[in-house]
Amino acid sequence: MSELFGPEGWSAIFLSLKVSLWATVVSVPLGIAMALLLARGRFPGRGLLNGLVHLPLVLPPVVTGYLLLVLFGRRGALGGWLEETFGIVLAFRWTGAALAAGIMGFPLVVRAIRLAIDAVDPGLEEAAATLGASRIRIFFTVTLPLILPGVLAGAVLGFAKAMGEFGATITFVSSIPGETRTIPSAIYGLLQVPGREPEVVRLVIASAVLALGALGLSEWLARRVRVR
Amino acid sequence: MSELFGPEGWSAIFLSLKVSLWATVVSVPLGIAMALLLARGRFPGRGLLNGLVHLPLVLPPVVTGYLLLVLFGRRGALGGWLEETFGIVLAFRWTGAALAAGIMGFPLVVRAIRLAIDAVDPGLEEAAATLGASRIRIFFTVTLPLILPGVLAGAVLGFAKAMGEFGATITFVSSIPGETRTIPSAIYGLLQVPGREPEVVRLVIASAVLALGALGLSEWLARRVRVR
Amino acid sequence: MIEIDFTRTLGDFTLSPTFTAPAGVTALFGPSGAGKTSVARAVAGLLKPDTGRITVGGRELFGPSINLPARKRRVGYVFQDARLFPHMAVLANLRYGGTRDEADVIEMLGLRPLLDRYPADLSGGERQRVALGRALMSGAELLILDEPLSALDAPRKAEILPWLERLRDVARVPILYISHDVSEVARLATTMVLMENGRVTRAGPTMEVLGDPDAVPLVGVRDAGALLFATVLAYDEADGLTTLTIDAGQLILPGRLGAPGDRVRLRVPAQDVILALERPQGLSALNILPVTITALTTGRGPGVAVGLAAGRDRLLARVTRRSADAMKLTQGQELFAVLKATAIATYDIGT
């Protein structure tokens, strides 16, 4: 079994899983908040914020990676502050890979959730309000359960994107074995050398199996939570 | 004005627009069909098909690009057949760039539409059926108008993704000026040369403006078609 | 002609209705949750029976080897919830299934000022009127109306009912009608099907079911009453009264109820019939009929249901037990029934 991918392959697989899970776990709640803001909020600059969220989709990944480097590198505006204030280092760390993956997937997460929010019947939220529920309670007991299929869809899109993200990740945190060399980075490296195709194929399959497993899981969950 | 980007820059911008528009125009109807199949169909292999649609999201873009190259290259299994039978050449043509961009964005298009389909009240389709409407008519007069916001969301995601797609495109169709050098490929080329950063920045801005323009347009349209 | 005999389980609820109804209006009547809507859905092709058969007007809609899709059943269905298309204005909604009698339907339902509105901007009753209009305009071969008038005020109901009667009698469209309102049912229904707990407990001509003292508890005490067929004799322009003949004599009722010779039917609520041992004098009630007691049914409450024969017509009266005792009512006894003209007002008269 361990020979199937070799130690480097396994390390890339575990790392990809860790990075993608974290990227998903962090971006889903933020995505819900952002989707709510965009769907319900009425404030100046809403269009701009919407655009900003979509930007990683539009820009070539390398550019996004470079922007991340400029912002969150150790010499970057936010990176230095994060390190001094919270001791959080992103550059060349798996955390940075998770950040890159999360940001690249964020537009997908937000969109899926926003579509679900737009489909919620406001009458149900009205009913909850007349029953004395606070906004927070309405959100957690009515809105959130109703948008769960959308949240799940967003999560699986974010996870899949994180599993496949390459350009922004390698530009921002480079490719350090065991730290930031995710499956796509490993595959990219292998593809640059003649004759390593079999390893590429194995990693591709591993990646596909993991992501499609997540997809299957999300579909199953969605069926379970689907509004009756 | 023409000096802002130089002839090569303009050519990349027009090409990106052409490629992205075609990718969107073709993938939206296919995405609707696929979303319907996945949301409503009950057939063996549905899970697999779902996985296949999501694959381009999961795989590193370069891998997708190689797969496309192997399949649709002039020596590829499908590429040769397409060329002989229909005279369609994809490899190293802008059409191939559109194919790559379309395939990379397809999972996003399908997801957005599928979420919208799942939110359609089946009672309305029942009502249409009792009024004698055929499945086709129900689709075009009830289902489609009701999912339009989702279709628009899918279209804008697909378009934005197409504007930003790089890895699969350059791997499949290379970066031939005037034919396949889209904005991201042009940016990649410029990044290889010291001192071209100002041009990069201008192209990034152009790309962002175009995609965000499309985003704004779609939001405006969505508000207009929003179910009352 | 509607023939229904199927079973279908829904969770732990078993629906297994069996009845046959001739052309005309078939009313499904029964408590909330009895399965009325489910029967309607099965007829419309929206709920697939596990086994059985559904035939309408000789066309087999569902059977062992057939399951016609909803769109081919040519059923106009007014749903309990209106189900208007939210993305279409009222006019587009109305026209979706066809444009039969468009102008008339719009007029009758008072929809003219609403045509450009969207469903979200309509009131509850307005929505139901549009849904009704949409079904009426579809030119269906069977209409299913699931509580179509429950959100409407009395004057509006009074405008719509004659239209449904015309559909029944002139266009001869069979109608499956679900309602909790006996006066609606009595007015329209040819056949009455009482349902409870997924099964049919009583089915038959409306006159029989409503006039049957034994059906009083099924229909509800206050809703019991008999149906009479009458023939119009004359209409008096001056005082606005119509004189009708029934088997046992003459009735005088307010309003122009038809041209001489027309057959009309009247519902006489049991609680509006007063019994008198002798023909009373100087009463504002215009209608006094000699009757014979055919049945006396004592229920749990303080009332007694009294079946009456007026010639070949049957009437139902509800009196207190004390009155029954004081008057010494017995089967076969001959006495007088006093019917107050205004209690059998236009609302209960169907042509």
Added chain:
Amino acid sequence: MIEIDFTRTLGDFTLSPTFTAPAGVTALFGPSGAGKTSVARAVAGLLKPDTGRITVGGRELFGPSINLPARKRRVGYVFQDARLFPHMAVLANLRYGGTRDEADVIEMLGLRPLLDRYPADLSGGERQRVALGRALMSGAELLILDEPLSALDAPRKAEILPWLERLRDVARVPILYISHDVSEVARLATTMVLMENGRVTRAGPTMEVLGDPDAVPLVGVRDAGALLFATVLAYDEADGLTTLTIDAGQLILPGRLGAPGDRVRLRVPAQDVILALERPQGLSALNILPVTITALTTGRGPGVAVGLAAGRDRLLARVTRRSADAMKLTQGQELFAVLKATAIATYDIGT
């Protein structure tokens, strides 16, 4: 005490209701599209008036400087469409706003077998019962009921109405009640507000509005009738009849209507009152009251609305013009009103 005076435009519809209602049940009555639901939404905080003031029990809910959010208004709202939470089972729906009187509410509404079901698996009437239960259990300080009983069968209504009466009288929860059914309104409502086209056309104590011959066209011919207050004298176990006194004499009605001394109110539909020049004998109708004609109103139809004074109580009768002529009815004339006991059945009696 509900005080309402605001305006709000909805498209080209202008809503500008003005009325004041004391504690108890305030009925909003009027044709479809009159603006009843919109008023209710404004009171509940779901529709913001353009200007004006809304006060309930002294609490200002909306005013020039205040707009209490819906959740702080403590309003239990039963919506015209049930609006159950689709992702919660019935029990969770019921408990969402609170658990006041949980067992009683579940019992009264017959919800016990439905508790584990999801809304999608409920019938129309079941849904409405759950929505009603949810509002009742929320411990609200004001209940808004928008046609809560329209999807229910008569026996079920008869079970629910006494509960609403108890809320009104014992728990003293003010209720805003929207219905098309005058008998419900008459039974429950302290105050009646007639609406048309966004404005209030008549508001006042239910007795006055319903007993007013001039209001007959507004209420609907068949729904007119008077309200009487009566005091229970005795209940006769043997024949199940209650004897009551009103100002003009005694009434005998079926059922146990209360303990001796209790005050009850009765609706006497105008069409169920028969006028007699002389006291009739040998009738199954047990109640005959001497009355004086106070008003004669002739409408467009063949009927005449006759206002009657029975002592200090007022009654309303509806007779045909022919009868009125034949009996030579005139204002001030003294004669007898015959009330059939079963026509004033339990359903119309409120405590």
Added chain:
Amino acid sequence: EPLTIFAAASLAGPLDEVAAERDDVAIAYAGSGAIARQIDQGAPADVVLLANTDWMDWLDGRGLVTEPRLLFSNRIVLVAPAGAGTVELTDEGLDVALGDGRLAIGLVESVPAGIYGKAALEGLGLWDEVSTRLAEAENVRAALALVARGEAPLGLVYATDAAAEPGVSVVADLPEDSHPQILYVGALIAGNDAPGAAEFLDAVASHPAFPDAGFLPVDE
């Protein structure tokens, strides 16, 4: 029909200058591996320029190119953010210069600059010291950017890139014999006798833009 050149991205600067002198040349830049596979799939190239002899051998072995020829060589240098002092090519020297930072380099298994860089570090006996402290980048320009941004205190890049990037200073030259020769190879596509292709290849080989950019002639 313009002449289509598929070229390794690291040749972009001077190659653009060559192309600018002609109006019928289109250049597609990509990584050497991608170019090789595309040629294999029938890419419409007339001339191919790679930074890696392995991929050229791979193409030659398949009979896809004719007349492969060596064009230039290059050098690997150690760079640091502009203004840094020289670094001694010893374990301690590197250790001090790196501090807790990383050495930026192309992917050492696959990107040509990375492969050469690794070979050089091995030749200098420094590999064990730094192999766990690398930041491997997608291509040599990305590695250079890491240094220029100050994210990595050191980087191993082509001398040509170092010369063109004002954000970095060369802090040590690597001895020529510490790594295999860095060779750029060009070839014509087999069976595709585009007029002017051979001439273009000649022009590239002799154009002054390359020496100006720091490319070295090949020692035969």
